[in-house]
Amino acid sequence: MFENIISALQTLLVYALALLPSLTLCIIYAVDDAERWAGHAAAFCIGSMCLFLVVKLCHKVLILDKDEYLILSGTSGKSFVRGPGIRFPVFTSYERCKAVTIGSVEYAIVQDDITGTLRQVQGPTLLFLGPYETLKSTSEAYNLSPTQYFIVQNILTSEKRLERGPQVFIPGPYERLIGEKVEAVALKHNEFIKIQDKESGKIWIESGVKLIFLEPTHVLMSKILSAWSLKADEYVKLIDSATGKIRVARGEQLVIPGVTESLVGDQILKATRLKAWEYVLVVNTASGDSKIVKGPTMLFLGPSEMITSTGKQQAVEVDQETAVLVRNKSTGQQRLLTEPQLFIPTVDEEILEVRKLIKLADNESMICTDEKGDFRYFYGSAEKRKRPEAEADRSFFLPPYWAEQPLLWSRGRRREKRDLVIHRFDIRPQYMSFEFACRTADNVELVLEGTFFWEVVSLPDMMRMTGDAPGDICNHARSQFIQLVSKVKLQEFMDDFNGIAARAHNDDQHFYESRGIKIHSLEITKYSCADRSTAAILEQIIQETTNRMNRLSQQESENEVALFKVNGMIEQEKMNADLLTIQHQHSESAAINNGTAEAEMVRSFLAGLEETVPDLQSRIELWNVLRKGDALTTISQGKAHVYFTPKDVNLSIENQGSS
Template sequence: MSSYLPAISLPRPSTGAVLLLGVSGAVAWLGAKALRRIQYVGKNEQVLVKRLTEKIVVNGPTIYFPSPLTTLSFAKRKAINLTALQYVVIDDEQSGERRVVSGPQLVFPGPYEVPQPVQDKTVLGADDAAYVTDKTTGDVRVVKGPATIVPGPMEKVTKLVEPVTLTKREYVKLQDKLTGRVWIERGPGQLFLEPHVTAIGSKASAYALESHQYIRLQDTITGVIRVERGEQLVFPTPFEVKVDGTATGIKDCIDLQAWEYCVIQDRTTGKTRVERGEKLVWLGGTERVVGRDKEQAVKVDSENAVLVLNQTTGKQVLVETPQLFFPSEDEVVLEVRKRIKLADNEAVILKDAEGKYHYRYGDPRRNDGEGAHRSFFLPPYWELVTLLWSRGRRREHRDLRITVFDMRAQYMSFEFNCRTSDNVEMILEGTFFWEVVDLPAMMRYTGDAPGDVCAHARSCFIQLVSKVTLQIFMDTFNDIARAAHSNDDTFYAQRGIKIHSLEVTRYQCADASTSAILEAIIQETTNRMNRLSCQESENEVALAKLKGMVEQEKATSEVLAIQHEHSLASARAEGSAEAERCVAFLEAMRSSGTLPPARDGRDPAEDFWQLLRKNEALASVAQGSAHVYFTPQDAHLTIENRSSR
């Protein structure tokens, strides 16, 4: 919303008044402008004044009024406040000179000086250094700490350098780029490299050798090898490298026991020497160990001999004399040979240098010639003959290595196919019981005895089986097996082999359907044999039962006969006893004189005896439930024994 102001009419001023007002206004304007030119300069300020012919500076603290008549321009600027760790480079535009002002201070540049940006000083510690480069000459100087670097007007700190600190056992390889000189600096200490000096690789440790150690170093320029032994700390020269290819180059001396030796060769002369223990062996600069560092002397005794080659003459010698054998410089141990000891059933084949075969047996009766014993060392240039025999049920692999031959009879299994006359293919399995009886004959005619035996037997079986049907084969396969090895004994005898027996342990049809039919036939045959066996078992049980009954009746008859004999003997004894009683009774009655006279020719004593016997009989009957009746003639009365019911 705007306000509305009414117009006001003023009176028109006069001419003098107008002039007065103009002069006073000009004075006021000039005074204001003069006040604006007054410069109040602080203590850290200055005024740069550009006059008609020169430049000046007015440093504070002050009040400065530049003259309007001589001053073209003026400007107030801050002084440069430098701390203790700062400096500034100031260029003089009039003279072209450059100066460096280091703090702490307040810097007032001159009228023609232009300051560069303020920079920090480079502070170096005790372990620091710096390269300072002069831009005009290119010279580089090294400033080592502790120090504070204020570069000159034309200098610049180009690189901070860390020192190479070396311990007592460390060194570094250095090279001067200006002269090409290479040298080694050892510790201990700190090493500040000059700008034209560089380290070749990093610092390294010297070789610390113990009392039993040594090192070989070769100068790559001259080729000279020096050997240093312990105990010491070894520093290499600039161009030396280790000779031995170990990680450190340090090697132990060879400590030989009384039973050890080593062979050493000088590579400059080719001469060889043998060092025997007990001692410490140090290698020279051009020497090397031939073979292993330490070799065991060979213990030669009744069980071990050593085969030695003389490299000068080329002759081989077998050392059998018991000793601790050390070879000489010209000798090489080819082999330690064990004594060959053969059992009674064992034999070996030897081949001499001329290729002739010799046979040694464990049975002393079979060894011919002098020196042929069952226990011996293999002579020089001789070797044990090894034959490759076939193995497997079908003898399909010929990789069985036989060196010691077993002269006993042994078993060997086989398997092969054949066809009957009715075109049934059979797979036969069985065993040979065979024996090597003539080793020279075997060597003359074959190198694979079991392979030949199986191949020949297979051929015989194929011929014989092809002439019979399956039914006949099943009934007579054992006879066929017997004929397969007995009809052609010449083949085996020619090869020094004797076949004791050949047995077929299993057969089957190669075709599955035929095999199933054969299985059914075999099953039916087996069932019939089982039934026959069961019937025979039942018959044997019944026969055994009858035999048992016969034996039982025989035993019963014998028992009855024995009982009868016992009864007779008992009756005889009882009769004899009864007769004795009767005779004694009658004699006593007759001698007593109390008997009545005899009547009707009867003896009264006998009558009394019969009466007593009847009483005894009555007493026995009275103890039971029987009824006994006597006739009047016997007892002249009737006696009834009534038992209570």
């Protein structure tokens, strides 16, 4: 502003001096004495012209501030003048410029117009451009935190380098940034990452607590991965993709794989904890060898080892009640171990079966087959073990190659299903129900229900002749009933159905004996007609018979009750007579006792007053007076009314009226 004011004053002074000669001439011509003033006017005009030239020169004076500079152009080229100061550019052209302020976090790129080279100017400063310089750009510097970095490339050599924080980064004039700021990879103590150098192809792993600043030629081969923290009972299998070799790393440790290693199965494995009575079969898949590992131990599998599908197994406790059947896989032979022990098989052995001691009760029997397929019979009863076919023991383990021989019997009232499996047979007599359909001679179809009471007396005969003893019994009895019932009419059957049942099993005893079976009894417990109308008539007959029997039974009951009632009355009267006799005897005895006691009391009273009252009659009167007093006392305690005669109270009445 001060410069503008000076420039305005200079302009006004120049114009004032330029007009001064004209004004002077006008004044001279205006006065009378023109000649006298002519010389003075000429001198004044010349002085004014000189003064005008001086003022014109003063108009070229430039006052430069500290942030200004001049670019002067002349015949010899351009020159540079910077402030602060006063300059007189009279005979040259000039360009007045203002310096560029560069902040503390800024920088500028300046180009030399003659050579084309670039230079960098860092702040804080004032940038004064040279005569042949051009400002290409101004930018802010890049602030990098401790976890940030840049990839910088030299545009002349194409070389790249890494600039990491913390710093305020200013790229050089021939440098450029590749991409944005990059965050360093922060790894924890249990993390790792794969890195590859693109120039050399080398791959390595970085792990632990650190910051990873990737060099320009480095690239990440994976994301941040967690190492495997293994407990004491954990382990991992790592396979090397380059060699195919597998290694095992056990806990307790932090496992970081190698460059070419990866986790087999993508999971951490648990060691197999074996107790003292446990074992596993381990197979080496590389060599094909097997081994048995027994407890107590913590089993860590090797690189090529695996536990068979049977998994962890328990040893067999062989004792008095338990045996184990073992087969040798190399020879195929079987053996039964009965010696008390904790049995764990070897690699060549296989447990076929754990057998419990078979103990038969007195009423039980069992049929087994031996290695030749022959039947063997075992009985619990000592008497039956004396039979020729019986084995000697009632408690035993099945030997090798022996097996139980179950019986498959029919079941149901009609024995239509054969699915009842019998392992231990009850040799006691037992009941078996049945239901048959047959037809009488008068063409009435009946449904018979009843029971067999039967017993197996010979197991060898039964096994030789039949595999379904109940089915054979019922089918044969059905055939017998059909034959017998077809020969009688309904009425005859109703009158003698128990006899028909007896003949049904007595007429053909050979059939049952040949099968080792004895029928103790066969009873029909119910029969009914299959036809509804016939069944209704039969129901009426049965109902009428039942009613008649009920009425007879009811009458007998009433007669019995009446007779019992009469007998009771007779017995009651006899007892009443005896009671009266006893009561009479008790009354007599009580009267005698009371009289004796009263006489004794009178005698004692009279004898006691004999000395005081010698007169017997007087003593008797005193006794009577006392007795009357007792009588009055007794009467006064109740609600009775007492009336006395004059004689009783010795009362006399006199009339003493005036005469």
